[in-house]
Amino acid sequence: MIISCARQCFTVMKSESIVSKMKDQILWTALPAFLAIADHGGLTAAAQHSGHSAATLSRHISRLEQHLGKRLFLRGAQGYQLSPEGRALLPLARRMAHDADQIERWTADAPAPPSLRISAGPWTARWLAQAIAPQDISWRPSFVSAITRTDIARRAVDIGIRNARPTQSWLAGQKIGTLRYAVFARDPDVPGWITMTEDAARLPSAQWVATHVTRSGAPVSARTNCPILGATLAAQGHGRIVLPLFAGALTSGLTRIGAPIDALTSEEWLVSHHEARFDPQIRQALTDVRAALKGKPA
Incomplete structure (x- = not known):
């Protein structure tokens, strides 16, 4: 009985959370329609300026009024006129629209993910390019398809895939497999x-x-x-x-x-500078590259 009650409580809480999210979505999607009609005085003019049909704008306003429990417009022969509740909402809606625009601008201006340079032989570089999907990583790959070794000590690259264990004291290596x-x-x-x-x-x-x-x-x-x-x-x-x-x-x-x-037959090693490997971005890239190489056919 206790388990059954707990399950019912969880179901109710989950349902309430879903309803709350749906209400928030109605608010954010309907406010632009409210502002468009308030600014242009009717559905037809608002539709022409917003790019949405009059039916879509009308539907958004009806949902918004139902959500808020207030009548926002007085509908008549002369079009849509703001009700007292609508006039009270107007400055608040403008503020929300301004804040949303600022957030969008801030997101667009956010710095790009770091670009990390990875050197590997032609075949391994090709495998990594196919195995690492952009949506799965928080960094931008810059591949160097190299037959000769690149200089990690002088940071010519951040990560190297090599066929032998590094012997220099300033390099750190992880064995990731065997090449045959x-x-x-x-x-x-x-x-x-x-x-x-x-x-x-x-x-x-x-x-x-x-x-x-x-x-x-x-x-x-x-x-x-x-x-x-x-x-x-x-x-x-x-x-x-x-x-x-x-x-x-x-x-x-x-x-x-x-x-x-x-x-x-040779070993395959993932190599980085012994200090740079503690950088959070390089550490994450090492984890991602290692996971990608683990999926390589033997």
């Missing part, structure tokens, strides 16, 4: 290899391919300085390529050929 690599191609019969040029040639996966090509004499069928472009070439049948397992899963048209390459 394998050979991918459109199908197992594709013979040639896609190799990397420029900075991309320094990637461990690119060096593995270069060594394999040299030792085996396998043909090079295409070259590129962009690993993502290389995956696209592989999906079109131009050759084989070595990719992180999650990158192969992201690229339509690729098939994994063989087991993961043990020599390329």
Whole structure:
């Protein structure tokens, strides 16, 4: 019986709260209609200036009068004239409209969320760009797709995703996973290899391919300085390529050929400056990035 009474009390309180919110909504949505009619002396003129139909304005006024329990307008052949209650409400409504306008201006002038710079390899940067939705974070991402390491110590970036534990004393790191690599191609019969040029040639996966090509004499069928472009070439049948397992899963048209390459397996670390990590915004960004990377396919 006690549980039943408590449940009934909670239901009543919840209903009262809903009714209160509905009344507040009626007040805020109807006041502009009240001001428009008061300023223009009738529904037709108010409708022309407000952009709402006369029927909509009339409906708002009826709801407002019902909500307040007062008659705000005297309706007659000459249109709508303010009643004594309406004249008393008019300065209060103008004040509320002014305050609402000030709040809207203040909201529009509010500072933008902070922009935080995140460096990662091309594939990890692409994953983060797809995994982090703007409505889920309180900061603005500024991605740096970098094959070489960026300087966190001098704050070139705020957060870095790296393939090894940081050894410098001024850096803090969190291990977030393990990266495994394998050979991918459109199908197992594709013979040639896609190799990397420029900075991309320094990637461990690119060096593995270069060594394999040299030792085996396998043909090079295409070259590129962009690993993502290389995956696209592989999906079109131009050759084989070595990719992180999650990158192969992201690229339509690729098939994994063989087991993961043990020599390329590496740890993945989330790195920041050891002092900056205590900044609330960077700490939140670290949490968001870590959560996004946890959802990455193994």
